[in-house]
Amino acid sequence: MSTQTVMVLSGPNLNLLGEREPEVYGAETLDDHLTVATEAATAHGLAIDHLQSNHEGELVDAIHAARANCAAIVINPGAFTHYAWAIHDALAAFDGPVIEVHLSNPAAREPWRHTSVVAPVAAGTIAGFGSDGYRLAMDAVAALLASA
Numbered sequence: 001m002s003t004q005t006v007m008v009l010s011g012p013n014l015n016l017l018g019e020r021e022p023e024v025y026g027a028e029t030l031d032d033h034l035t036v037a038t039e040a041a042t043a044h045g046l047a048i049d050h051l052q053s054n055h056e057g058e059l060v061d062a063i064h065a066a067r068a069n070c071a072a073i074v075i076n077p078g079a080f081t082h083y084a085w086a087i088h089d090a091l092a093a094f095d096g097p098v099i100e101v102h103l104s105n106p107a108a109r110e111p112w113r114h115t116s117v118v119a120p121v122a123a124g125t126i127a128g129f130g131s132d133g134y135r136l137a138m139d140a141v142a143a144l145l146a147s148a
């Protein structure tokens, strides 16, 4: 069987990780998080693909492309989490497991962060564990793919 690929998607402002509000999001850069994700995926015999975009339509296009090429999606939609219904709809059209990841715990922050339009189309959400969230997400993906 060929190696299954997990599409890791990062939403707006996540390119600034390491510089952006380190007291909230930590000192790690997006590359540091991707290293964690890659190591965890490799341990499960999975490959990853990654796109970071500050533009909703680019993320929608990447989700459409993943329909043909990827077995699962791990997405940190950034602030799009809270209102981007086009991302919700694109994910609803993806057949494999979707895991929502947040570095911080939005439920413990401002009220406007308490709503996720992605959560209803995700298998589950991992929030508040920093980089470890990407490892936990890959563990969840591997378990869900194994039981599919």
Ligand code: DQA
Residues within 6 Å of the ligand: 012, 013, 014, 076, 077, 078, 079, 080, 081, 101, 102, 103, 104, 105, 106, 113
């Ligand atoms: C975030 C949480 C969102 O509320 C915020 O807009 C982000 C990052 C997180 O990873 O904690 O950009 O998704």
